[in-house]
Each structure stands twice: as C-alpha cells, then as structure tokens.
Amino acid sequence: MSEIAQAQAESSSGHWQLQTIVGQLRAARDQWRSQNGRSSGEHGGRELPSREAMRTILEQLCGALFPMRLGPVDLREESEDFYVGHTLDVALNSLLAQARLELRYVARRGKADDTEIDAHAVRLVQDFAAALPGLRGVLDTDVLAAYHGDPAARSVDEVLLCYPGILAVIHHRLAHHLYRAGLPLLARISSELAHSATGIDIHPGAQIGPSFFIDHGTGVVIGETAIIGERVRIYQAVTLGAKRFPADEDGQLQKGQPRHPIVEDDVVIYAGATILGRITIGKGSTIGGNVWLTRSVAPGSNLTQANLQHDDGSQK
Secondary structure: OOHHHHHHHHHHOOOOOHHHHHHHHHHHHHHHHHHOOOOOOHHHOOOOOOHHHHHHHHHHHHHHHOHHHHOOOOOOHHHHHHHHHHHHHHHHHHHHHHHHHHHHHHOOOOOOOHHHHHHHHHHHHHHHHHHHHHHHHHHHHHHHHHHHHOOOOOOHHHHHHHOHHHHHHHHHHHHHHHHHHOOHHHHHHHHHHHHHHHOOEEOOOOEEOOOOEEOOOOOOEEOOOOEEOOOOEEOOOOEEEOOOOOEOOOOOEOOOOOOOOEEOOOOEEOOOOEEEOOOEEOOOOEEOOOOEEOOOEOOOOEEOOHHHEOOOOOEO
C-alpha cells in the first residue's frame, strides 16, 4: 500500500479523531463569540475582509497603474487601455465588496442599515478610483527618486520591477488613501501584505510627501503619525517610532495621539538610525547610521554617533 493510500485509510478509520476535535474547536469559537458579543456574520457568511482578496486587488491595481511593467507578460501597447479598464473594473468591484464588509463590521452594533452602508461603500470606492491618476503621478516621483538616488540603478524600469522599497511605497500610497477614507482595516491589510513581502513596515496613517526613496529597506519602521516631507531618503533598519505611549485613567493606551517624528524636506537618514517621539528633523538634515535620537534638530544639521556624544560618553 502506498503512503498516500495508507494515510487515507488511517484518516478514514478515525486515526485523527477529527469529529471530536472539530466539536471542541466549535465550542471554543462559540464561547469566544458569546463572550465578545459576536455573531458569525450576516446569514452565517463572512464577517471580515479577506487578506487574499486584498492581495489580488492590490496586484490588479499595480498592473493597472503600471500596465507594461507590472501587468501581464503578454500585454501589448495597442490593448493597454482595454486591459487597464477591464482590470480596474474587476479590482474596484472586488474592493467594493471588501469595503462593505469592513463598514458592516464597524456598524454591527450601530443603527446604520445595509442600504446606507452600501451607498457609503460605493462613494468611497468611487473616490478611490478617481484618485488613482493622481497617485500614479506621485508614484512616478518616487520611482525617479529611487533611480536618481541609487547609483546602482540602471533604469527606472529596474527600480519599479525589482526594488522592495518601491513595492512598499506603492502599497502605502494606496493604503493611505483607504486609511484617510475611513477604511483602516483594508488599509492595514494592504500595508501588512507589503510588510510581509519586503520587511518594510509603514503604517497606512503615515503622511509621506512625493519623491520618497527607501533604499534596501529591510527593517524600516514608520509609525502611524509620522509626517515625512518631500525628497526624503532613508535606508534599511531606520525606525521612525514613538518614545512613549500615554494611557488614559483606566490604563488603556490612548489612540491616535501624535507620537512619531516629523521629517522635513530633503532629509537623509542612514541605516540603523532610531528616531523616536514627536520631534522634528529640520529641512536638509543628515542623520548618520545607528544614531539614537529623541530631540528635534535644526535645519541643515549633520548628526553622527560621534558628534552626539559628550566627552563622558553620555548622549546629548
């Protein structure tokens, strides 16, 4: 008997005791839903948006934004517009379904009915679609910034096809629009898909200006309330994080408070730098590798580990 046939025989003979395990897992789900006031979704269907659906939507949007480079391998220029139109139609209808799920999830304890939710979802996706040409224009500045900022880049096409920082920024530009539109769960899924693929963690709430370049990229973290100006370049393992997390009277962390850095125009931040708190990095500054920074710096500053140390070794 083959190994596959033997495994099937063992399974069919109750080797795994699946009936018992399935019952126990259902009991655990029912207990959690009861404790948290949750249902199994409308008519027993899916309650939350799908990561896999968003992965497909983002791939389609990337193809529609850059059809001859991120689109299908057999695409020709004469059919480019047809491909873009068809792909956007599919992607936006799928995005509408996911937006409805998020809005219904948020409103499950409210008074909004399905008709209002559906109309709201349609408006949000219409606005998202209308924003795509502008997003493409900003992404073009990001691609050019990467090409001009990296002497190893041989073409803008290489940058778009190969650089993980560009993939992360494309996802971020799309996710940031969803975040600002009131679809934070879809936005976070979009960002985390890029994070998983690239090692670059950009919260969709972060505000990032045009001509943004992340070189190499692995280990970069940019927090929710970070504000980044134009023509900023950062390298791998840079953190724009929070210094502390204020809590309310009940000890719960306060949400949405400004707690991440402001990085002004034309700043360069080298590998391994950690910049924490609501501080400002002045225009045109350079922050050296592995610097730990918790205070604002003036425009035009040039900070390294060496010039941040007192004679006794303590940090300024």
